[in-house]
Amino acid sequence: MLAGSYLNQKRVRERYDIIGFISSGTYGRVFKARGRTGQVGEFAIKKFKPDKEGELQYTGISQSAIREMALCTELSNPNVVHTVEIILEDKCIYIIFEYAEHDLLQIIHYHTQTSRPAIPPMVIKSILYQLLNGVLYLNRNWVMHRDLKPANIMVTSAGAVKIGDLGLARLFYKPQATLFAGDKVVVTIWYRAPELLLGSRHYTTAIDLWAVGCIFAELLSLRPIFKGEEAKMDGKKSVPFQRNQMQKIVEILGLPTVDRWPLLKHMPEYGQLSNLAQGNSRVLNPVGLEKWYTSTVAHNRYVVPNSSPPGTKPDVPGRDGLALLQGLLEYDPMKRLTAEQALQHPYFPTNQAERDVLGKNCFAWSFTDYPNRRVSSDDNDIRTSSLPGTKRGGLPDDSLRPGKRLKE
Amino acid sequence: MAANYWDSSQRRYWTFTRQELADIRQRLEDKHRHLVQLYPLPDRRLLNIFFCQQLQRFSKRGTLGTKQQALATAQVYMRRFYSKVEIRETNPYLVLSTALYLACKVEECPQHIRHVVGEARQTWPDVITSDTSKMGETEFALISVMSSQLIVHHPYRTLLDLSPTFNLSPDELSLAWWIINDHYVTDLPLLHSPHVIALTAALLAVVLNPVQAAWSAGKEKELAAMRSGGAAAMRSDGDPVQKVGAILQHGMHQNRAVQAAMQSVVQAALGSAFSGGGAAGQELPGSGNTGGAGGAPTPALSAKVQKMMNWLAESEVDIEAMVDCTQEMISLYEVWETYKEKDCKEVIGKFVKGRGLDK
Numbered sequence: 001m002l003a004g005s006y007l008n009q010k011r012v013r014e015r016y017d018i019i020g021f022i023s024s025g026t027y028g029r030v031f032k033a034r035g036r037t038g039q040v041g042e043f044a045i046k047k048f049k050p051d052k053e054g055e056l057q058y059t060g061i062s063q064s065a066i067r068e069m070a071l072c073t074e075l076s077n078p079n080v081v082h083t084v085e086i087i088l089e090d091k092c093i094y095i096i097f098e099y100a101e102h103d104l105l106q107i108i109h110y111h112t113q114t115s116r117p118a119i120p121p122m123v124i125k126s127i128l129y130q131l132l133n134g135v136l137y138l139n140r141n142w143v144m145h146r147d148l149k150p151a152n153i154m155v156t157s158a159g160a161v162k163i164g165d166l167g168l169a170r171l172f173y174k175p176q177a178t179l180f181a182g183d184k185v186v187v188t189i190w191y192r193a194p195e196l197l198l199g200s201r202h203y204t205t206a207i208d209l210w211a212v213g214c215i216f217a218e219l220l221s222l223r224p225i226f227k228g229e230e231a232k233m234d235g236k237k238s239v240p241f242q243r244n245q246m247q248k249i250v251e252i253l254g255l256p257t258v259d260r261w262p263l264l265k266h267m268p269e270y271g272q273l274s275n276l277a278q279g280n281s282r283v284l285n286p287v288g289l290e291k292w293y294t295s296t297v298a299h300n301r302y303v304v305p306n307s308s309p310p311g312t313k314p315d316v317p318g319r320d321g322l323a324l325l326q327g328l329l330e331y332d333p334m335k336r337l338t339a340e341q342a343l344q345h346p347y348f349p350t351n352q353a354e355r356d357v358l359g360k361n362c363f364a365w366s367f368t369d370y371p372n373r374r375v376s377s378d379d380n381d382i383r384t385s386s387l388p389g390t391k392r393g394g395l396p397d398d399s400l401r402p403g404k405r406l407k408e
Numbered sequence: 409m410a411a412n413y414w415d416s417s418q419r420r421y422w423t424f425t426r427q428e429l430a431d432i433r434q435r436l437e438d439k440h441r442h443l444v445q446l447y448p449l450p451d452r453r454l455l456n457i458f459f460c461q462q463l464q465r466f467s468k469r470g471t472l473g474t475k476q477q478a479l480a481t482a483q484v485y486m487r488r489f490y491s492k493v494e495i496r497e498t499n500p501y502l503v504l505s506t507a508l509y510l511a512c513k514v515e516e517c518p519q520h521i522r523h524v525v526g527e528a529r530q531t532w533p534d535v536i537t538s539d540t541s542k543m544g545e546t547e548f549a550l551i552s553v554m555s556s557q558l559i560v561h562h563p564y565r566t567l568l569d570l571s572p573t574f575n576l577s578p579d580e581l582s583l584a585w586w587i588i589n590d591h592y593v594t595d596l597p598l599l600h601s602p603h604v605i606a607l608t609a610a611l612l613a614v615v616l617n618p619v620q621a622a623w624s625a626g627k628e629k630e631l632a633a634m635r636s637g638g639a640a641a642m643r644s645d646g647d648p649v650q651k652v653g654a655i656l657q658h659g660m661h662q663n664r665a666v667q668a669a670m671q672s673v674v675q676a677a678l679g680s681a682f683s684g685g686g687a688a689g690q691e692l693p694g695s696g697n698t699g700g701a702g703g704a705p706t707p708a709l710s711a712k713v714q715k716m717m718n719w720l721a722e723s724e725v726d727i728e729a730m731v732d733c734t735q736e737m738i739s740l741y742e743v744w745e746t747y748k749e750k751d752c753k754e755v756i757g758k759f760v761k762g763r764g765l766d767k
Binding site: 009057 | 415417509516518521543544545547548552556557559
């Protein structure tokens with residue numbers, strides 16, 4: 001078909017030394033690498049899995065991979081993981097990212113061990129500030145991330161927070177079909193906004209801000225605030241109502257009301273709300289976000305850094321933190337804070353110099369040395385198509401993303 | 409970025425000056441001197457018209473039903489790809505169907521590869537095989553050559569956004585829309601920003617719509633008035649009267665009178681609004697017996713055109729670029745008259761078959 005030599009201009013193994021294997025998921029595998037041709041720093045190479053196991057033929061690239069490639073080449077922001085290059089070689093796609101030593105999931109896990117104190121409030125504030133800046137950049141550029149969760153938020157060893165994994169992201173400028181038509185299920189269930197759970201066809205960037213709210217809550221309490229169980233797709237076409245997840249939200253926030261969320265009545269799954277209480281008394285006696293917040297903060301053992309002057313009280317997330325959390329976990333997507341509004345919230349300082357400090361290094365207030373990302377060197381052959389036992393379910397593109405994508 | 413043209417890969421990597429584009433193409437030709445001599449090709453625009461029509465035919469096939477935006481994106485992919493790859497090294501039918509397959513994914517109207525290959529095989533049975541891996545491989549080539557820069561900004565959005573500002577009538581809007589459709593066969597998508605192209609299309613539409621309407625309605629008096637007003641010049645040996653709708657549907661190249669009028673009117677308009685803007689009083693090649701496209705006052709310019717001119721003068725739009733776009737479109741419609749589908753099909757067939765690129 002095509003004669004000529006323009007294919008394979010670049011070869012991964014000529015340009016990078018693979019140090020080891022980081023993780024695998026439905027999308028493929030991620031490796032840690034170092035440059036061979038003088039590139040500065042370390043890299044994470046995401047190798048997309050071919051659609052079928054052991055595929056020896058070109059089968060066409062999945063739409064999610066195309067989206068990720070297209071967006072990664074356009075995006076450029078300090079709070080979004082930087083894409084170094086994309087290499088297409090031997091029927092495989094490699095996206096080379098800047099390397100980040102940590103991610104929020106790993107940081108949260110580190111703190112969950114009982115002997116350890118909670119994440120310092122200023123660290124949380126800085127993480128949130130940087131995360132919101134990244135979301136603001138994406139949303140301003142008509143990009144919805146659609147899969148924000150702790151595992152997708154990277155943190156470099158210098159304390160820079162960077163949004164990663166744009167595998168579900170897409171442009172939303174005047175979509176041709178409803179967003180629902182393309183991808184029936186978006187956002188890992190625990191971080192899924194109520195309008196999605198209630199079957200909304202036309203959702204907005206507000207879904208990303210709900211996820212930010214969930215992440216904020218998780219940074220405070222070290223566990224997912226709404227840890228529901230995912231109802232599996234029973235048939236092939238119909239998407240089940242995520243009853244358990246909705247219950248988890250209602251147990252804390254209470255039932256949404258038409259009063260506070262006027263368009264609620266028009267949600268396809270609106271009828272489901274009335275019987276949420278059946279067999280679950282907590283639905284009718286919700287904790288309330290305020291109580292959740294105050295007891296979470298009280299329960300956290302915030303410590304005073306050794307370096308502080310004697311008699312200093314620990315820094316505790318205050319009322320402003322609660323107000324911001326309430327603004328992000330607002331049922332009505334129209335009333336939910338936008339990234340821009342959230343960044344203007346009194347929770348954050350108004351002084352630009354202070355904001356700049358907040359935006360730079362979240363570890364500036366940390367007295368923890370987080371362990372480095374685990375890299376296994378047993379499997380550093382990037383050529384092999386896949387690990388045994390990481391079979392892909394043969395799902396059609398975009399139809400479903402299972403709840404947890406990282407193998408742990 | 410994605411929604412910001414100024415930071416986009418399109419502006420940074422895929423917008424060239426005419427000289428840069430000429431140099432790129434010269435280097436490519438020099439590298440393939442033998443092939444170039446062996447398989448002579450017609451004017452690039454004629455080939456592009458052919459590809460555009462093939463693409464349209466293909467995309468309109470019952471089950472594909474592609475939307476306009478994907479079609480436009482696919483054409484831009486073709487322009488970009490062939491600025492870096494010698495066309496005689498490729499099977500253009502495979503490249504264009506793959507460009508559409510890829511564009512559909514990027515524009516969020518995906519089609520399964522097997523489906524696209526099936527339709528392509530039906531459309532061009534003698535040059536497309538049923539092997540889907542060929543399209544998969546070509547997709548890799550397209551993406552590699554374009555450095556994964558797949559998001560394309562189109563003029564349609566600017567046109568729709570500005571349509572209320574310029575108070576465009578439905579006829580003017582669709583005329584502008586068709587001009588934008590047509591610009592994809594030129595080099596303009598590689599030369600100018602989408603908003604310059606959108607503004608040029610809107611201006612052309614506003615200026616030409618009355619000429620076209622009067623012509624198609626056969627209103628000799630109005631035409632005469634326009635002529636004497638110095639704004640519009642019509643060829644006295646004009647084509648048979650056509651209905652506006654028909655002209656719109658078939659593109660402006662169908663109507664030579666409109667084409668000639670376009671030349672002089674736009675020259676006059678741009679000239680009067682921006683003295684020294686570059687086009688005033690300048691005779692374009694083949695402009696024929698234009699009726700006074702000087703820098704003189706042009707009473708026939710409608711209030712609408714005048715308002716638009718004022719808007720442009722106040723905005724920071726690159727007027728030189730708009731003049732360049734206008735001239736490119738005019739010369740396109742001239743070249744279009746020499747277009748014969750059969751000729752293009754033959755020359756492409758020669759190198760595809762001759763070099764076994766269809767295998």
